[in-house]
Amino acid sequence: MWRPKKKEQEKTIDRFQALSSGQTVQTLFDRLEHSNDFKRYKVGASGWVISYVSTMCDDKIINNALLPVLKKNEVQSLEDMKEKLLVDNIRVTEDTKKIEENVMAGHIIVQEKSADQKVLCIPASNNEGRKVSIPEVEFSVVGPKEAFVESIDTNMSLMRKRLPISQLTLRELKMGSITQTRVGVVYIDGIADEDNIQTVLQRLKNIDYDQIIDSSFISQMISDNSTSPFPQLLDTERPDRVVEVLVEGKIAIVVDGSPHVLTCPTTIVEFFSASDDYFLPWHLATAFRLIRLFAVFFSVLSTPLYVAILTYHHEMIPEELMSTIVASRADIPFPPILEVIILELTIELLREAGARLPTKIGQTIGIVGGIVIGTAAVDAGLTSNVLLIIVALAALASFTTPVYQIGNTIRLIRFPFLIGAQMWGLVGVAMVMMFYIGHLIKLTSIGRPFFAPLYPLRFLDLRDAFIRLPFSKQTDRPLQNRPEAPRRFNKKHVSERRDIDE
Amino acid sequence: MRGKLLSVICLMFAAGCNNIDSVEDRAIIQISGYDYVDEGRIKGTVGIPQYGEESARTVEELNLTVETESLKEFDIQIQNESSKPLSMGKLEVNLYNEDLASRGITDFMDILSRDPRIGRNIYLGIVDGDTQKLIEGDYNQNETTAKYLKGIIENNIDQNLPKTNLHYFLYAYYADGLDGFLPYLKKVNSHIEVSGISIFKEASQVTVIPAEDTLILKLLKEKVEKGSQTIQSDEGVIGMEITDSNTSYQVKKSGDSPRFIVNMTIKGFINEMKETGVESQRSSARIDHLEEEFSAYYKSKAEEMIELFKENETDPIGLGSLYKNRMRNFDKQAWEEQYPEVPVEVNVDLEITGMGISL
Numbered sequence: 001m002w003r004p005k006k007k008e009q010e011k012t013i014d015r016f017q018a019l020s021s022g023q024t025v026q027t028l029f030d031r032l033e034h035s036n037d038f039k040r041y042k043v044g045a046s047g048w049v050i051s052y053v054s055t056m057c058d059d060k061i062i063n064n065a066l067l068p069v070l071k072k073n074e075v076q077s078l079e080d081m082k083e084k085l086l087v088d089n090i091r092v093t094e095d096t097k098k099i100e101e102n103v104m105a106g107h108i109i110v111q112e113k114s115a116d117q118k119v120l121c122i123p124a125s126n127n128e129g130r131k132v133s134i135p136e137v138e139f140s141v142v143g144p145k146e147a148f149v150e151s152i153d154t155n156m157s158l159m160r161k162r163l164p165i166s167q168l169t170l171r172e173l174k175m176g177s178i179t180q181t182r183v184g185v186v187y188i189d190g191i192a193d194e195d196n197i198q199t200v201l202q203r204l205k206n207i208d209y210d211q212i213i214d215s216s217f218i219s220q221m222i223s224d225n226s227t228s229p230f231p232q233l234l235d236t237e238r239p240d241r242v243v244e245v246l247v248e249g250k251i252a253i254v255v256d257g258s259p260h261v262l263t264c265p266t267t268i269v270e271f272f273s274a275s276d277d278y279f280l281p282w283h284l285a286t287a288f289r290l291i292r293l294f295a296v297f298f299s300v301l302s303t304p305l306y307v308a309i310l311t312y313h314h315e316m317i318p319e320e321l322m323s324t325i326v327a328s329r330a331d332i333p334f335p336p337i338l339e340v341i342i343l344e345l346t347i348e349l350l351r352e353a354g355a356r357l358p359t360k361i362g363q364t365i366g367i368v369g370g371i372v373i374g375t376a377a378v379d380a381g382l383t384s385n386v387l388l389i390i391v392a393l394a395a396l397a398s399f400t401t402p403v404y405q406i407g408n409t410i411r412l413i414r415f416p417f418l419i420g421a422q423m424w425g426l427v428g429v430a431m432v433m434m435f436y437i438g439h440l441i442k443l444t445s446i447g448r449p450f451f452a453p454l455y456p457l458r459f460l461d462l463r464d465a466f467i468r469l470p471f472s473k474q475t476d477r478p479l480q481n482r483p484e485a486p487r488r489f490n491k492k493h494v495s496e497r498r499d500i501d502e
Numbered sequence: 503m504r505g506k507l508l509s510v511i512c513l514m515f516a517a518g519c520n521n522i523d524s525v526e527d528r529a530i531i532q533i534s535g536y537d538y539v540d541e542g543r544i545k546g547t548v549g550i551p552q553y554g555e556e557s558a559r560t561v562e563e564l565n566l567t568v569e570t571e572s573l574k575e576f577d578i579q580i581q582n583e584s585s586k587p588l589s590m591g592k593l594e595v596n597l598y599n600e601d602l603a604s605r606g607i608t609d610f611m612d613i614l615s616r617d618p619r620i621g622r623n624i625y626l627g628i629v630d631g632d633t634q635k636l637i638e639g640d641y642n643q644n645e646t647t648a649k650y651l652k653g654i655i656e657n658n659i660d661q662n663l664p665k666t667n668l669h670y671f672l673y674a675y676y677a678d679g680l681d682g683f684l685p686y687l688k689k690v691n692s693h694i695e696v697s698g699i700s701i702f703k704e705a706s707q708v709t710v711i712p713a714e715d716t717l718i719l720k721l722l723k724e725k726v727e728k729g730s731q732t733i734q735s736d737e738g739v740i741g742m743e744i745t746d747s748n749t750s751y752q753v754k755k756s757g758d759s760p761r762f763i764v765n766m767t768i769k770g771f772i773n774e775m776k777e778t779g780v781e782s783q784r785s786s787a788r789i790d791h792l793e794e795e796f797s798a799y800y801k802s803k804a805e806e807m808i809e810l811f812k813e814n815e816t817d818p819i820g821l822g823s824l825y826k827n828r829m830r831n832f833d834k835q836a837w838e839e840q841y842p843e844v845p846v847e848v849n850v851d852l853e854i855t856g857m858g859i860s861l
Contacts, residue, residue: 315591326525330526419514
């Protein structure tokens with residue numbers, strides 16, 4: 001097969017790159033004039049040239065601040081104008097690269113003569129975006145009702161509002177060779193581990209890709225093992241949740257244009273804890289967490305166990321259930337595995353359709369449709385009643401996960417279990433389970449173990465893992481994050497008796 | 503990596519060679535029974551539930567019977583009669599005809615103890631009469647014979663029958679100085695009853711304890727929390743309900759011959775008193791009298807039973823195993839010679855806790 005030689009490949013610079021290299025202000029504006037929303041004209045008697053992208057600029061600044069000054073001929077030079085204009089953050093520059101960046105971000109460029117390299121950049125971008133609304137993916141009944149939006153600035157302000165301390169640090173990077181997306185690394189200086197911060201920054205700097213549309217791009221690109229079905233960075237749309245983990249010493253990654261913020265390092269148990277857990281009394285929260293954990297196991301293992309037991313281990317079926325199972329299976333022309341795959345795929349189909357339908361009503365219709373299809377399938381003798389109940393319950397159980405990303409994982413990891421169950425029965429289920437546990441033990445998140453409070457066993461971190469102990473017992477920040485300030489509060493204050501006040 | 507992948511794929515295809523039948527495609531044997539025909543021939547019967555339509559909820563039982571020379575042949579021949587592969591995994595009850603039991607059921611025990619698919623909690627039973635007729639009998643519309651029989655045995659274990667299942671029997675069968683026993687079942691018209699306990703020596707039945715004495719064996723073997731006995735006293739027939747009991751054994755050794763002391767404590771109340779002219783007033787003197795009388799009854803019954811075991815050279819209570827546990831240098835041969843003559847002393851401490859609420 002013919003392959004281009006490597007040397008030749010390196011030499012070729014595509015037209016895209018050629019356009020942006022070695023240009024002057026004149027060539028930049030000449031190219032921009034191909035777009036119809038680019039405006040460039042002379043103003044006033046002294047012939048100032050202003051240039052801007054009209055779709056990115058705020059009319060108010062042009063009309064109220066800039067044009068009066070120019071038209072009245074009050075200024076002589078760009079420096080003079082910089083002093084007189086009542087706009088913040090004006091800059092005089094000759095750097096073409098910077099000028100390009102600014103004009104594309106909605107700045108107004110003012111020149112003395114149209115051929116001048118020296119320009120004045122007046123920020124005038126119209127920051128239009130969605131208003132902060134209630135969280136839709138991670139809904140909670142109690143607690144804050146704010147969710148992140150697409151603008152990185154709004155998202156930062158949502159976090160800063162909750163963390164009014166100078167230690168909250170934002171390190172911004174530009175990523176994506178074409179999209180030039182603003183990506184921010186947020187952490188609390190003095191709590192977050194320096195190694196973790198460096199790892200994140202280094203990984204982000206190493207990304208070389210043309211577009212960063214959403215934070216999930218970053219999540220996939222910087223994860224330790226990109227072939228793993230388990231997400232290694234937790235994404236959330238709740239500012240309160242991000243603040244919670246920042247205080248614990250984690251690092252957040254904010255991406256402009258994405259209403260989801262990534263947090264790391266994370267562990268598998270964090271995916272099963274909801275923000276509701278902290279708004280409820282600790283014993284109730286613990287019970288709900290355990291129910292959620294049970295739901296996950298049920299969702300993954302119920303159908304594989306059905307297949308394994310019906311095909312290989314019918315000794316395990318209790319006598320009382322035997323007649324129900326055998327009677328409902330009697331007319332089914334398929335072996336249990338095919339029956340299960342048909343029904344699981346139907347459910348997956350419904351879910352996928354539900355996700356693509358425009359509104360929440362669409363989802364409801366999907367579920368109702370599922371029940372109708374299910375009963376019809378049973379009536380037609382394609383699946384058994386018992387299995388329909390199991391599959392429906394398993395689907396329901398998989399919805400209990402508070403983080404959407406892990407829900408997708410749970411949807412998929414049951415299929416290897418099904419194959420194992422069909423081939424070797426319970427032994428097969430055990431083999432697949434061992435494979436997954438081995439994988440989880442090996443997995444890391446930003447270099448920190450992903451299976452953490454369990455392996456390596458961090459006994460103190462277990463107080464906010466499967467169970468949640470009361471706040472008075474949460475004296476230390478999780479060891480997993482290697483916080484530089486490990487203490488949350490002084491334990492003595494909690495145990496002091498304040499009966500003298502009563 | 504490629505090698506690993508290849509081996510996984512090979513395993514997948516190898517697993518595909520396995521012949522799999524899911525649960526509804528198998529004939530699940532729930533009950534099996536064997537009859538003695540003549541020297542070297544046995545007749546085996548199995549009961550397979552036939553689950554009907556879901557709406558009907560009735561269960562019919564299919565019975566297959568074959569006569570063969572050996573057990574191995576039985577397996578082959580019974581498959582010939584069945585439309586689905588037979589599966590022993592859910593066996594619940596296994597029965598033997600009395601003739602067969604008195605000739606020894608060693609072969610059957612071997613099979614039952616070897617097959618890992620058969621649970622240890624299945625019930626064994628000895629049938630007075632023809633096993634085939636008992637299995638084929640029609641008892642209850644909604645139940646299979648297996649379930650019905652299992653229910654009878656389980657219910658009786660809660661009452662007067664000592665604990666029994668395959669595990670207990672095999673334990674006794676393999677232990678030194680301990681012999682097994684099994685419920686003795688009988689078909690009476692359209693129902694089955696536990697009509698006693700059949701006592702084994704090794705794998706052969708030697709004697710049968712009648713139904714009214716099963717509680718005595720239970721008292722000797724284990725803690726009784728619920729048992730009832732009617733006692734013929736000089737005041738008439740009195741029903742006593744045992745609520746608590748405890749039996750402890752002591753071994754005393756003088757010289758070469760051991761001596762056993764059995765201490766039985768029984769608590770219970772009177773729940774039935776057939777008047778025979780005697781006034782039924784409550785008084786402590788009267789309770790004392792009854793306690794004495796009942797103590798004597800249990801003592802004599804227990805002694806009688808131990809005597810019966812000694813005569814038959816069988817040891818279901820496990821005196822030998824107790825002796826082996828307590829004494830160094832247990833000599834099985836010597837013990838077996840000693841056993842028929844060994845003195846056993848039974849002490850009963852009985853307390854009547856109540857006589858009912860009426861006068």
